[in-house]
Amino acid sequence: MSGTGLFLTFEGIDGSGKSTQARRLAETLRAAGHDVVLTREPGGSPGAEEIRRLVLEGDPDRWSAETEILLFTAARRDHLERTIEPALAAGRVVICDRFADSTRMYQGLSRGDLRQLVDQLHALMIGREPDLTLLIDMDPETGLSRAKGRQGSEERFEDFGPELQQRMRAGFLDLAREYAHRFRIIDGNRDMDSVAADVTEIVLTHLTRTR
Numbered sequence: 001m002s003g004t005g006l007f008l009t010f011e012g013i014d015g016s017g018k019s020t021q022a023r024r025l026a027e028t029l030r031a032a033g034h035d036v037v038l039t040r041e042p043g044g045s046p047g048a049e050e051i052r053r054l055v056l057e058g059d060p061d062r063w064s065a066e067t068e069i070l071l072f073t074a075a076r077r078d079h080l081e082r083t084i085e086p087a088l089a090a091g092r093v094v095i096c097d098r099f100a101d102s103t104r105m106y107q108g109l110s111r112g113d114l115r116q117l118v119d120q121l122h123a124l125m126i127g128r129e130p131d132l133t134l135l136i137d138m139d140p141e142t143g144l145s146r147a148k149g150r151q152g153s154e155e156r157f158e159d160f161g162p163e164l165q166q167r168m169r170a171g172f173l174d175l176a177r178e179y180a181h182r183f184r185i186i187d188g189n190r191d192m193d194s195v196a197a198d199v200t201e202i203v204l205t206h207l208t209r210t211r
């Protein structure tokens, strides 16, 4: 692990409230005097934002699962080199809306079992895990209706439908058991303030334990 900063990620199905909670956590930590970088995947650097458009827009079958793994990993490598690593090296708190766990789920599980390929490429090209991952767990039907309510062109994955979201939810819960040391599960089926209160408590507890 390079640098002395803190690397936090939010994970969960589409519409679970990750972006909302990431934004609120950034505000809370900034108010407490922390130097925070709020970022997201796919994206978070100019090159990775260009790749974002390639992977999130267009037909659901635009890319094969294997090509998609390469594109998401390429975006992540650029994001890591240009945004995440420099911020951590400068001692900042990086809050990232999705990271490699999303690839383990979406590309690793959605079209056959490609988890091993995802993990191999991750080990080769990324080689870093977050210090803490906040999994916002929630009912996929509610998540999907929230996500659909946003109206946009980034719908390739949302178009896969509720059955995929159901599998992603179960997969994320399995992943939380696999990486139990860094995952915390938060019940997202509640109002934003209650979810935010849990997020704040978990992160502040982690900060006081590790600093």
Ligand code: ADP
Pocket (backbone or CB within 6 Å): 012, 013, 014, 015, 016, 017, 018, 019, 020, 021, 146, 147, 149, 150, 188, 189, 190, 191, 192, 193, 195
């Ligand atoms: P994600 O980033 O996980 O897809 P967002 O934070 O973008 O989720 O939230 C999706 C939609 O649901 C947004 O319109 C947001 O305002 C709304 N939302 C987020 N959290 C809650 C909540 N706890 N209760 C009700 N609506 C929420």
Ligand code: TYD
Pocket (backbone or CB within 6 Å): 013, 014, 015, 016, 018, 019, 041, 042, 056, 072, 097, 098, 099, 100, 102, 103, 104, 106, 107, 147, 154, 157, 158
């Ligand atoms: P995001 O903008 O976080 O969508 P949402 O706010 O709806 O959760 O991510 C866009 C989509 O990209 C989302 O459906 C999941 C997908 N995705 C992958 O398939 N693999 C990945 O590695 C990442 C980071 C995202």
